[in-house]
């Protein structure tokens with residue numbers, strides 16, 4: 032695995048020799064894209080912070096991996112934390128930050144001591160979260176580190192301009208930072224290798240390192256499913272699609288199906304499970320995690336859940352499917368932050384590809400009532 | 404630096420098992436951060452509690468990967484065994500139960516945290532075994 036390679040401080044030494052500007056350019060040339068889900072070019076982000084005239088700047092390592100079905104950052108922090116720390120130091124040097132924070136999700140608290148030992152005297156502080164999915168959002172992280180409720184901020188200004196305590200801030204994901212030393216030190220570093228978190232109805236779940244463009248079905252085969260896989264969810268926010276032979280793991284191919292490649296989260300659902308039940312489960316997740324700041328998401332996620340529970344357990348009507356669809360679209364269009372905006376992807380794609388299952392469930396419930 | 408607020412609150416949570424009104428007032432005196440801000444932050448996070456908790460806090464995942472691997476049955480089993488529902492604390496103050504979101508153990512589903520320690524690939528037998536060992 033590329034991600035298990037080490038650089039033992041040599042990449043940091045090389046960066047220092049190159050200087051700030053050249054290090055940033057090298058990362059740009061190597062096309063290191065952010066691995067947290069958005070895929071923004073890392074070098075460009077650094078350059079934006081570097082170019083800000085402010086003296087005080089910050090780097091944040093986003094270790095708040097909260098997307099259900101994702102555990103690749105945890106894998107890196109467990110198997111190769113040295114690499115992440117070196118990546119942080121290089122990033123601090125490149126953008127000119129005197130201080131960095133690692134925002135570690137509360138669920139990963141057990142990793143804190145080991146990281147502390149590796150940090151030694153470097154000016155890197157670990158802030159441990161306390162359980163809030165929204166804090167994976169980069170502006171919510173800022174609020175959380177500042178000690179406030181972890182709610183998203185209005186953008187612009189972007190964190191690269193006004194971030195932590197109003198200062199220019201680069202926020203990079205764990206996998207991104209782990210790749211920084213590798214990209215700098217190894218000539219044959221492959222930018223296309225990604226970590227996929229595979230889980231769900233497979234007997235060999237886990238982390239698989241594969242190049243972009245790998246066939247989705249090849250990854251599923253590695254997972255050795257017991258039953259036939261019918262659907263793939265790209266986490267909760269990435270939407271779902273039918274499992275087919277042709278799909279390739281590239282952002283474009285997956286986007287074409289209205290899904291999001293995101294951070295390489297693959298949840299396989301087999302034919303023994305109903306998409307209606309999965310949709311209800313995910314709706315519960317969003318209802319729970321909505322931060323409550325804006326109305327479409329706060330009220331909308333609640334209504335979506337109620338409608339879905341009605342469909343799966345009680346007495347819904349075919350009309351309700353249209354209501355569900357409309358509401359899902361409104362939430363997507365009008366929510367304040369990424370959480371709300373993506374909270375109905377799973378439902379819109381489920382209604383697109385698996386509408387029949389919803390219709391059948393409604394019919395089943397109707398028939399049952401008639402018999403009674 | 405006010406960034407310490409979350410860290411301070413986590414410390415209190417760890418020491419007292421929850422964040423009491425008194426603790427919030429004390430923190431307000433110590434730091435000068437307004438009461439409303441402290442309370443706002445304390446109530447925002449799933450792992451911070453403002454009501455007394457049991458000696459053992461169980462946070463069990465019900466996100467999709469766990470859901471697809473039988474988490475609902477495991478949750479029901481725990482609820483019946485401890486005679487509490489999510490958000491409640493047992494009469495003997497030994498256990499609190501919280502059904503929550505993904506804890507990053509999706510490859511070992513279903514999974515839970517018990518006082519922050521991970522327990523994975525849960526089965527009913529495993530639950531019996533884990534709970535029996537706790538004093």
Ligand code: SF4
Nearest residue numbers: 322323325328368371
């Ligand atoms: S979209 Fe949801 S999570 Fe985002 S600000 Fe609105 S209520 Fe909060």
Ligand code: FES
Nearest residue numbers: 464469505508509
């Ligand atoms: S979905 Fe249960 S631990 Fe991730």
